[in-house]
Amino acid sequence: MASVQIPGIGEPSITTAEPEEIILPVEEQKTSYRVVVDVDRQAISIVSLRIGEIIDDHRYIEIQPLPEDHYQRMGVRVEEIDYDENLDIHCDICDTFYRPFCREHPLFSIPDKNYLPSPILTRARGTMPPLFDIKKSKIPNAGLGVFAKMLIPIGFVFGPYAGARRETDTEIKVDGYAWEINDKESEKKIFIFPLKSFQKNFYVDGADENESNWLRFINSPRGEEEQKFVGFFNSTEKVYYRVIMPIKAKDELLVWYGANFGHKLLKAVHKTSNVKKAKNPFIY
């Protein structure tokens, strides 16, 4: 799976922190690291193995080895008092803050499927990784939705959301397919690393299936119990979707659309707005 990368390792735009200099005791220098799915926790994890030690393949499904220098660039723990929403992430599994992200439970990016232009398959459908199906949503009147074919663990990241760039909202013709990228006061909880300001607001509009990718088929949850997936920005001004609770095979993927549109949709369609506020800087 050479094309799969851990954000911050393969993609410096997400986490470009200078590594803290960590001097390991001689014993620990003989350690090797593996990126795995931890089947018990249903999450992406890193396991460390001493020389000669064998991975517990009842509990872990190995994805790829992790070079020592990459491991050293992963996050360090920060106290809640030092927490900076622009630099740090809250790991939901450890319930601890890390800069820039958790050393044991990193994010793991799953790329879109390569799309070969075709008259019978739109770009949006053709970019969907083989882990999913598109079919009628289980939410009444919500149209199509995306369903998992297998367990999707905590820590998987999909994206970026693809679409046509729109400079103003008046250019958006269909409601519900455009992400607004901005740095307004009201949308402060954006993960920006390194710190920088966006030049101006713009929109990524996925309404057209031939200008977007499969993420445009993902619906919004009706309440907290359905919220397993969140959208977040990074310094590349792109929107990614991140799994925060395991998604079981056959479950529909539902992503919280953000404070503005998400609540508007819930109020308009389901007469509720019961979605949890989380302390993660990626969630806004």
Ligand SMILES: C[S@@+](CC[C@H](N)C(=O)[O-])C[C@H]1O[C@@H](n2cnc3c(N)ncnc32)[C@H](O)[C@@H]1O
């Ligand atoms: C990003 S699209 C999702 C894909 C869409 N269902 C389709 O078939 O193309 C967002 C639109 O889906 C519908 N939708 C998403 N979540 C919904 C929900 N919880 N309840 C009702 N409609 C929803 C709304 O029409 C919304 O504008």
